[in-house]
Amino acid sequence: MDENLGKRYKITFAILCLSLLSSCATKKEQQLLVYKINDEYFSLDKECVERVYLRENRPIFYLNDNVIIELDNKKxxxxxxxxxxxxxxxxxxxxxxxxxxxxxxxxxxxxxxFDSGILSQGVTKREIALEIVKGYAH
Structure with missing residues (x-):
C-alpha cells in the first residue's frame, strides 16, 4: 500500500511539473515580435506599441513587406x-x-x-506581416 502512495505522489508531481511547463510555453507563444542578439532577447510587448500597420505604398525596390510600428515613447x-x-x-x-x-x-x-517613435520592420512574407498587424491590434 505504501508503494502505491509513493507512485501517486510521483505521478502527481509529474503532472504538476508538466502543467507549469505548459503554462510557460503558453506565455512564450503570446510573445509577438522578439529581437535576438547573440543569446539575449527583447520582446516588443503590446504595451510599448501604440499602433501597427502595413506599409501600403511599397516601392518596386523593396523586397519585403514593411510593417510600420508606432512606439509609445513615454514607456x-x-x-x-x-x-x-x-x-x-x-x-x-x-x-x-x-x-x-x-x-x-x-x-x-x-x-x-526611436526619437520619431517609428520603427519600420521588414518582413519577407506578406501573410506574416498581416499576422503581426493583427497580433498588435488593441
Missing amino acids: ECVQQFADFISSNIGEKMSMLFRGTEITPATRIMTAMP
Missing part, C-alpha cells in the same frame, strides 16, 4: 529596446514573430533612439 520599454540595440552595434540581430524568423538576421550598424 520605459521603448528606451530599453533602444538600449538593447545600441549596446550591440556590430552584432547580428534576428527578428522573430511567435518564434519564427521573419527576415534574415541583419547587422546593427548604428544606434536606434
